[in-house]
Amino acid sequence: MNSRVAMCTIAAGALGVTGVAGCGSKGEAENSAASGDTLTIGAAVSLTGKLAREGTLTQEGYKLCVDKVNAKGGVKVGDKSLKLALDYQDDTSLPDTAAQLVDQFNDKGMKLVLGSYGSANTEAQAAVIERNGQVMVDSSGADDKIFDKGYTRTFAVLSPASEYAASIVKAINELATPAPKSYAFVSADDGFSKTAADGGVKAAKGLGLTVTGPELFPNGATDVSSALNKVKGAKPEVIIGSVHLAEGVAIVKQSKELNIQVDGIGETVAPPTPDFVTTLGKQAEGVLGSSQWTKAVKGSDDYFGDSATYDADIQKAFGHTAGYHNAEASAACLTYVLAIEKAGSVEPDKVRDALAGLDVQTFFGQIKFDPTGKNLTKPMVVMQIQGGKPVTVWPKDTAEGELVWPGTSS
Known part of the structure; x- marks a missing residue:
């Protein structure tokens, strides 16, 4: 075994995945996050630092989405269903750390990523996403400037800043x-x-x-x-x-x-x-x-029902009224699921194209992206x-x- 193969074998064993970016083939790296009957999406969230409260609400929204999707049998990919899992990592409310975590997800073969909390973190992530050929659904990075840079692989479910x-x-x-x-x-x-x-x-x-x-x-x-x-x-x-x-x-x-x-x-x-x-x-x-959302917002979907049902589910799971930080996170996760089902694939370019063409009503409102990745349809x-x-x-x-x-x- 040559030294490069040995290093890749050690790295893959340490990470517990079937392929390590930069070691195996492109296909291996892209698909390693969908192994067996589970699809794992990377999620950098602010669990410590100055954005910890908002970051925790974001994580709650992601968690509820995972529960709802799996309760319905998971993510439908072609003729099979995959259990949804998120790999949570704390970015400590720092943009540089949020960007580094995206690279770490890529090294694990995770090409699909859910955004961190806030515009600064999301902007730092978007550059890395583009470079790595990953795809990100942005739950809370609203600054219009993120979408003025020509990126084609970041999509924001929320109205712009x-x-x-x-x-x-x-x-x-x-x-x-x-x-x-x-x-x-x-x-x-x-x-x-x-x-x-x-x-x-x-x-x-x-x-x-x-x-x-x-x-x-x-x-x-x-x-x-x-x-x-x-x-x-x-x-x-x-x-x-x-x-x-x-x-x-x-x-x-x-x-x-x-x-x-x-x-x-x-x-x-x-x-x-x-x-x-x-x-x-x-x-x-x-x-x-x-x-971005209140429980009075009109709209519904097959996973969360309507806004009033969403609010009740957050209260049951986390003991407080649903806020828009919860809702936008759940909506971002749901958007990924709907795009993957539309694409019939977890291959990042196919998921990206499905996101670009998505036009659906949800408990969060309408999800439809303009060519820059902004959702301008939801007031x-x-x-x-x-x-x-x-x-x-x-x-x-x-x-x-x-x-x-x-x-x-x-």
Whole structure:
């Protein structure tokens, strides 16, 4: 046995797979993740670090999908069915680690990958996916810039970042009486948040509204008072925060502490997260949030049923109301299953082509990708914390209740 064969044999034994990328043939590497009666998909998730809460919700969504698919007999590939399994690896909330894990999946022969949490991690992964000839279904990387690079092997089930803050502006402008005329934007300085803020500014200016900001603060900040003080002097009627959970909580708390008088506060990402109300209590009342999904969303599929059923299943499995982080993860996993069934194969190029042509209704809404891999067919929804619970208020045909306006009290 020559040294190269010996090294490959040792590596394959250590990894427990039938082929190691770079050692066996291309076909062996591509198919090693589908061995026996099991199909294994790689999933880098943020289980530690600053995105651990959102990453855990993402993993919950993936886990529920695996359970639902296997309960129906697994993934149908041609004339046989494969049990679905996910290889979870913690990327520690770091983009470099998320990218390295994609390479490790490739070394194990896993050409099919589910995305990590967040745009920074997903963007780092997408470059490696393209280089390796892998395929990724992205559950939570929304930054439009990911899809401006010419990649052809990453597909996002969620609406793009540019719609997050814009949807809140549109909802308030349509529903509030009287409609406010002045907005201030504050934003974390990460790529996703800045893209979302820019989308909100564009929407507000397009409606002829007065805009201040966006004022930036560090991603993950728990003190955003400097940015709030910079917009306070403009006396905006509405503050829009382009944020994740920690910054979103800080905006609400410190707006009160700084005695900033506004009619409403709207935020991306944070309000739909269960921890938002738990942390803020009554201070969360009236805050608006943009969401990829709520249990009021129309649509259904053979695996999850409708949105209300999905919510009940998350509550049963994990003890909390379903949030959109759960739902988008389950939708990404489901999208893989539907594409593989359509392709009748787990060969990555065939799965990629099936994804590119997919057009299906699910509990999450419509899944249909444009040529860049974005899902532009599924609208965002806007919810408001009312009575300690998220209530969908926009679009009107999805609404569970009416907007309470003004949304804040002195």
